[in-house]
Amino acid sequence: MRSLRALVSTPLNRANTLVVAVALVVAVTFPQFAAEPTIGVGFVALLYAMRNLTWNIAGGFTGLLSIAHASAFGIGAFSVAVLTWQHGINIWLAIGVGILLSAAIGAAVSLIMSRFGVNALFFTLGTLALAVAISGIAATWSVTGGVNGLQNLTTQEGILHLQWFTDAAPLYYVALAVLVLLTAGVSWMTRRTRFGRSLPFIREDPVLAASMGVAVIRNQAIAMGVSMGLTAIPGALIAQYTNFVSYDSVLSVEVGVAMLVGAIIGGSATLAGPIVAGIGIAVLEELLRMFAVSSSNVSSYTQIAYAICVIAILRFGGSGIVPLWNRLIVRLFGTGRPHDPESEKSSGRSAPDRAPAPEVVSEHA
Amino acid sequence: MAVLQIIATGVLQGLIYALIGLGLYLIFNVMRVVNFAHGYFVLIGMYGVLSLKPSSLADFAVALLFVAAVAAAFGYLVERFLIESTLDKSGHAQLVITLSIGVALQYLFQVLYPEPYQTIRNPWPIDAINTLGVTISFARLAAGTVSLVLALALSWLIYRTRLGVYMRACAESLNGAMFVGVNVRRVYRSTFALGAAAAAVAGGLLIPFQPVSPLYGLELTVKAFIVVVIGGSGALWGTVTAGVLLGVAEAASSVYVSGSLASSVIYGAFLLIILFRPQGLARKRVART
Amino acid sequence: MMKTALSVEGFSVWRGRSEIVRSVDLEVGQGELVCLLGSNGAGKTTLTEGLLGTIPARAGKLEFDGRPIAGLRPWHRVRAGLVLVPQERSLFVGMTVEENLLVGAGPRAKAGPFDLAAMYDLFPRLKDRAGQLAGTLSGGERSMLAIARGLMLQPRTLVLDEPSLGLAPVIVQVIMKTIGEINAAGVGVLLIEQNVHQALALASRGYVLEGGKIVAAGTAESLLASSLLESGYLGTTTSTREEAR
Numbered sequence: 001m002r003s004l005r006a007l008v009s010t011p012l013n014r015a016n017t018l019v020v021a022v023a024l025v026v027a028v029t030f031p032q033f034a035a036e037p038t039i040g041v042g043f044v045a046l047l048y049a050m051r052n053l054t055w056n057i058a059g060g061f062t063g064l065l066s067i068a069h070a071s072a073f074g075i076g077a078f079s080v081a082v083l084t085w086q087h088g089i090n091i092w093l094a095i096g097v098g099i100l101l102s103a104a105i106g107a108a109v110s111l112i113m114s115r116f117g118v119n120a121l122f123f124t125l126g127t128l129a130l131a132v133a134i135s136g137i138a139a140t141w142s143v144t145g146g147v148n149g150l151q152n153l154t155t156q157e158g159i160l161h162l163q164w165f166t167d168a169a170p171l172y173y174v175a176l177a178v179l180v181l182l183t184a185g186v187s188w189m190t191r192r193t194r195f196g197r198s199l200p201f202i203r204e205d206p207v208l209a210a211s212m213g214v215a216v217i218r219n220q221a222i223a224m225g226v227s228m229g230l231t232a233i234p235g236a237l238i239a240q241y242t243n244f245v246s247y248d249s250v251l252s253v254e255v256g257v258a259m260l261v262g263a264i265i266g267g268s269a270t271l272a273g274p275i276v277a278g279i280g281i282a283v284l285e286e287l288l289r290m291f292a293v294s295s296s297n298v299s300s301y302t303q304i305a306y307a308i309c310v311i312a313i314l315r316f317g318g319s320g321i322v323p324l325w326n327r328l329i330v331r332l333f334g335t336g337r338p339h340d341p342e343s344e345k346s347s348g349r350s351a352p353d354r355a356p357a358p359e360v361v362s363e364h365a
Numbered sequence: 366m367a368v369l370q371i372i373a374t375g376v377l378q379g380l381i382y383a384l385i386g387l388g389l390y391l392i393f394n395v396m397r398v399v400n401f402a403h404g405y406f407v408l409i410g411m412y413g414v415l416s417l418k419p420s421s422l423a424d425f426a427v428a429l430l431f432v433a434a435v436a437a438a439f440g441y442l443v444e445r446f447l448i449e450s451t452l453d454k455s456g457h458a459q460l461v462i463t464l465s466i467g468v469a470l471q472y473l474f475q476v477l478y479p480e481p482y483q484t485i486r487n488p489w490p491i492d493a494i495n496t497l498g499v500t501i502s503f504a505r506l507a508a509g510t511v512s513l514v515l516a517l518a519l520s521w522l523i524y525r526t527r528l529g530v531y532m533r534a535c536a537e538s539l540n541g542a543m544f545v546g547v548n549v550r551r552v553y554r555s556t557f558a559l560g561a562a563a564a565a566v567a568g569g570l571l572i573p574f575q576p577v578s579p580l581y582g583l584e585l586t587v588k589a590f591i592v593v594v595i596g597g598s599g600a601l602w603g604t605v606t607a608g609v610l611l612g613v614a615e616a617a618s619s620v621y622v623s624g625s626l627a628s629s630v631i632y633g634a635f636l637l638i639i640l641f642r643p644q645g646l647a648r649k650r651v652a653r654t
Numbered sequence: 655m656m657k658t659a660l661s662v663e664g665f666s667v668w669r670g671r672s673e674i675v676r677s678v679d680l681e682v683g684q685g686e687l688v689c690l691l692g693s694n695g696a697g698k699t700t701l702t703e704g705l706l707g708t709i710p711a712r713a714g715k716l717e718f719d720g721r722p723i724a725g726l727r728p729w730h731r732v733r734a735g736l737v738l739v740p741q742e743r744s745l746f747v748g749m750t751v752e753e754n755l756l757v758g759a760g761p762r763a764k765a766g767p768f769d770l771a772a773m774y775d776l777f778p779r780l781k782d783r784a785g786q787l788a789g790t791l792s793g794g795e796r797s798m799l800a801i802a803r804g805l806m807l808q809p810r811t812l813v814l815d816e817p818s819l820g821l822a823p824v825i826v827q828v829i830m831k832t833i834g835e836i837n838a839a840g841v842g843v844l845l846i847e848q849n850v851h852q853a854l855a856l857a858s859r860g861y862v863l864e865g866g867k868i869v870a871a872g873t874a875e876s877l878l879a880s881s882l883l884e885s886g887y888l889g890t891t892t893s894t895r896e897e898a899r
Contacts, residue, residue, distance in 0.1 A: 065457060116640040121399040124460055125590055126639045129632040132587065136629030147625075253583060257468060264461060300472040307469035314458045315447055527760055534746050534757045541744030543708055545758030546732035546807055 011333035012326055016272075027176055031169040039168040041286050043241060046175040048262060049278030051234040053182060053271075055259035058106070058227035060268030061190060062220060063120065063203030068109055068127035070256030071134045072102035072228035076235025077250040081150040082143060088154075091162045095236045103229030110224035114217040131253050138247035149246025152239075162240050175237055179275070182230060187271055189226075195219055200269075231259075254303075261306045265313060267320025276321055281306065370499050371616045377501065377509030379612020381567050383605040384512040385585060386592030387519055388563035390604045393593055394536045395556045398448060401463040404585030405470040406561045409436045410568025411577040412474055415483055425488035429569040433562040440561025444554050452553075467582060474579040482576035489573070508570035513605075515566065520601050522559075532556055536598075564589075584628075591635045659684040659811045659842045660705075660736065664714030667697070667704030674700040675711075676866045682811055682844050684719075687837045689845040689853040689874075692863035698846045699741050701863065702815045706738045707731055719810060732758075735810030741819060741846075743800040747789030751780055751799055754788050758807045766808030767839065773802040776832060794825035801832070811842035818849055830856060854878050 007017045027046075031039050051073060058064040079098030083089040109130065113123055138144040157163050164170045190196040201209040202216050202223075210216045239245050262281055267273025281302065288298045313320060389403045413432035419425040443466060451458035491503040523529040531552045534542040543549055571577075591611055596604030611631075618627040660682040667675035675697045682688045692698050704711035707728045716724040718736050726734070746754050755773060774781035777798045783791060788799060797817050804812055814833065818826040830852050837843050837856070847853035854860055854874045862870040862877070870880060 063457065065460065112640060118639060120457065121460060122639050125399070125587075126636055129587060129636045129639070132583075133629045133632040133636065136625040136632065139625040140623060140629075254468075257464065260461065261465065261468070297476055300475045303472040304469050304476075307465040307472075310465040311447060311462050311469075314451060314462050530753070530757055533749065537746035537748050538744040540708065540740060540742075541746055542757070543728040544706065544732060544738050544740060544744060545803060546729045547757070548727075548729045550727070 010335060012329045012335070015329045015333070016326075020272075024180075031172055036168060039172050040241075041282060043168055043172045043175055045279040045282030046172070046179050047234045047238055047241075047278075048258075048282050049275040050175065050179050050182060050237075051231055051255075051259050052262040052266065052274030052278040053179070053186060054227055054230040054234070056227075056263040056268055056274045057186060057189075057230070058224045059260060060263050060270075060274070061196075061199040061203065062223040062227075064110065064220060064224060065120070065124045065260060066106075066109075066127040066224065066228075067124060067253060067256035067260070068106070068130045069228055069231050069259050070131045070251060070253055072106065072231035073235035073238075073255050073259075074135070074138065074245075074247070074251030075102045075105070076232030077239040077245045078138065078144055078150075078235075079232065080236045080239045081145075081152070081245045085150060085152045085154055090160070091236075091240070092160075095162075095233065098232040098236055099229045102232040103225040106228030107221045107225035110221040111217070114220060128253065128256075131251070131256055135247050135251040135253070138251050145246065147247070149244060149249065152243035168241075171237070171241055175234075178233060178237070182233075183271065183275065190271070195222060199223060258306075261310050265306060265309050265320060267322035267324075269319060270322040273320045273322040280321070367620070369497060371620060372613060373499050373501055374505070375613030375616030376609050377505045377612070378616065379609035380509040380512040380516075380605075381571060381608075382588055382592055382611050383608025384515055384567040384570075385564050385589045386596065386604050386608050387516055387601065388560035388567075389589040390593050390596065390601065391519075391523075391532065391556050391563075392560040394598050395532045396448075396452075396535070396553050397539075398452075398459045398557075399463070400557075400560070401460060401586055402443070402466040402470065403463075403560070403564055403589050404587070405467045405582040406436055406440065406564035407568035407571070407585045408470060408474060408577065408579065408582045409439065409561075410565030410570075411572045411575075411581075412478060412568075413565065414569040414572045415478075415485055415577065418485065419488050420486070422488050422490065425569075425573075429566055432565045432569050436565030437558040437562040441554050441558040443561075444557035448557070449550060449553065467586065471579045471582050474582075478577075478579075481578045484574070484576045485572055487573050502574050504573040508574070511570055512567060515563065516601075516605050519559075519563065523601060528552070528555060587632065587635070591631070591638070594635070594638055657684045658682070658717075659686070659719055660844065661715060661717045662705070662713060663716075665701075665704065665711065665716065666713070667700050667709060667711040669700055669709060674866050675704060675863075678863070678866075678868050680861060680868070682842050684810070685837070685840050685842050686859070687833075687843045687845060687857050689847055689857040689860045690863055691847060691850055691853065691860060691877075693848070696863045697866040698863055699815055700866075702738055702740070702813050702846065705731075705736070705813060732807060733764075735808070736813070737804045737807050737809035737811070738813045739800045739804040739815060739817060741815040743796050745788040745791075745796060745799060745803070747787065749788060750785050751788055751791070752784045754799055754803050755780075755806050758803065764808045768805040768808055770806075773805060776805075776835070777802055794821050794829070797821060797825075797829060798832075801829075801836075805836065805841075809841055811844065812836065813844045813846070815846045816848065817845075818847065818852075826852065851878075 006013060008014050027042075030042050034042065051069075055066075055069050058066050058069075076095070076098040079101065080091060080094045083094035083097060084091045109127065113126060118126060139147050144150065154161070154163070157165060159170070159174075162171070162174065188196075190199065198209065198214045198219050201212065201214055202219060206216050206220075235250060238250065242249070262277045263274040265273075265281075266275065266277030284305065285298060285302045288301055385403070385407055388406070389400060392398055392400045392403070410429075410432040413435060414425070414428045417424070417428040417431065419428045447462055447466070448459055451462065487502075487504050489503045489507050493500055493502045494506065523532060531542065531547045532555075534545070534547055535549060535552050535556075539549065542552070588611060592604055592607045594607075595610065596607035615627075615631065618630055622630060658681055660680070662678065662680040665675065665678045665680065666673055678701065680690075690698060690701070700709070703709045705716075707723075707726065713724055716722060718731070718734060721734070723731050723734065723736070732738075746757065749757070752770070755770060759770075774784075779795055780798055780802055783795060788796070791799060797819075801814065801817060817829050817833065821829065826849065830849075833843060833845060834856055845853055845857060854877060857874050859873055860871070860877045861868050870877065872880070
């Protein structure tokens, strides 16, 4: 009851509850009024949202800016391609294998990096190198189809095979259900579990967190494992949608960069940010296509646009679309409380922020 | 014979990597900024010279100076307006900003130069030289030599000029530099501009024999990091040596291992280096009392 | 009445999000030697960094030689004559002793009494070590080099943050004597110390900083006599420090 009341307790909560409710209704009814190709756009939007969300467990909540998630996405796709398409193993099993394999790689990467005391910047660099190396292996390995990739030649349809060749709507609903489940799960994890609540402390200052008794190395490894494991799911779904995978399409480093960029545009410290940005990016791509930008350039222009958005967000100190929206609502309708310690604290902070402070990370390096 | 050919090609290519790496070495050691856009600064040089279409050696030299100036100005503006305000925040902001600059440049080049793998006609008077059974394109030989000369010039700048003293001071102790009145912001802007210019000149030297594609930027970024990590944060010559090593390793692996797997091997090796020699990029640890 | 060199009112300094120094008032006259006492974690170092402007600070009034300096960058404050010798020394460990001294003495540096020769007179040991890397110096030599490097900037007021920290008593004597000489040459000094008695013996006035606030101020004699020092405030303030964090 208490949590239900919290949904409408302040103007901000009321506004966001309304937005989420409307979004859910639109998402559920979308295939009913949208034309067939547009359902595909909706499916891609849900996938973008999903992979941004799963990336954000490690990247946003824990502060591990990983590019290796491209490999998790690709492993999810290739698990389906190799096990189901090539060897006829049931797809749900194949997805499970993809999740476990990605999770193991994620946890191992994190543990090895911690073992050798790799700092945050090297973490990104190292995961980048790993992503490139894995993509190179897939490009030469016959099992993954080499440079030609793999094609889906199976014919079975239905939920058991997670495949509907002529209708995009079922896969769309699967993606929607998975996204809702993942969102609820991540929300529960970050609010209700000790592990989840420790993540922001690790992000802000791992040394301080360790001194407060947080098992930093273990929790970072779990976060990377969970995050990369779950990133295999959108990878598997995209494989079932396109029925074709290659090292180029699902393992490219750009996939990892896209997740990072998407989560940051949306607001990487928030739950909703990555989802909002994922859907927004898909819609933006579609709009550009409608304005008859030549198709090979669409993705170029959108990539440039995201890059500029990210730079602007980081440069001007914003923290993404969702935090901006929250601030807008609070400004328009107030906080709904007579005395708000949170806003008071932040106004006290803003003054010294303006003072010159050219201190650099150097002392930690 | 094959070995000689590998070494000659590798060393020359490595000297160019060294010049690219030196730009990154400066930016990293002086500012502690991990510049993911660095490989794309090389692309500015490659595409810049490409679009100027130099037809003579003099044209080519002018084109090199021009791309150096453009890249320096670009680097200066990037530092001044995008990096500077984030220096007092966590390192993540700079990392993501430079990564995004790289992404933006990559797709910008994609739109501007849709035809992939372009190159220019050899601007040097000789095409190739042939001795001891080794064939070297003259453009490659000249590029390696010019890179070496520029590395010497950078070394002179760092150890013999006022700006160099300030840059070393910032690299050794940022607080120390501020407390002796060094205008740290000016030093940072100069460093970033210099690093970008070095990368762009290297790009200009590459373009006569290295066809360019927008995807090349990321590869060069990672290679530049490989050079800097292996070279370590000590003397600048460590970076040059590391560049040459990378060049030779690459030349050798391209002969013995097939295409994409060769790059996998190099990136995998780099991952191991990060694990075992992270101090390559980190600061020297000397007790501070 | 002595002219004021450094004048600070309502000065607060932040480290991260916590306000470590809270609304401090402080004054150093021209050529005066003032000491600032306080236990570990009282906020002394934070205060000095705030004065130099390397970390966020806010002040009702922050003036140096009658000029507001709140808007100036650290290096401009240094060039104006407000020089800090930091507690961690911040030497350029990969450069030689002489290179360390000369970094700040660029072509546009002010000329003044403190040149290389004067530094080697003041600290003969540095002369012996001139060509050696700063990273190879002993603790005492590092402190000397840090002070000499600061003096090369021709300071009008020198802020010394615990110059005797971690040094053997004999070396502390040498350093304290030299600080006296520097002050006698007309340089104002704000000496931050835990060596209460030695610091007060040199200083004309003193402040006591506790939990980020000035809790006592006065002439050296009055502070020496006060019960605050006798009650042994040093080391008894762990709880205050915890609160300040």
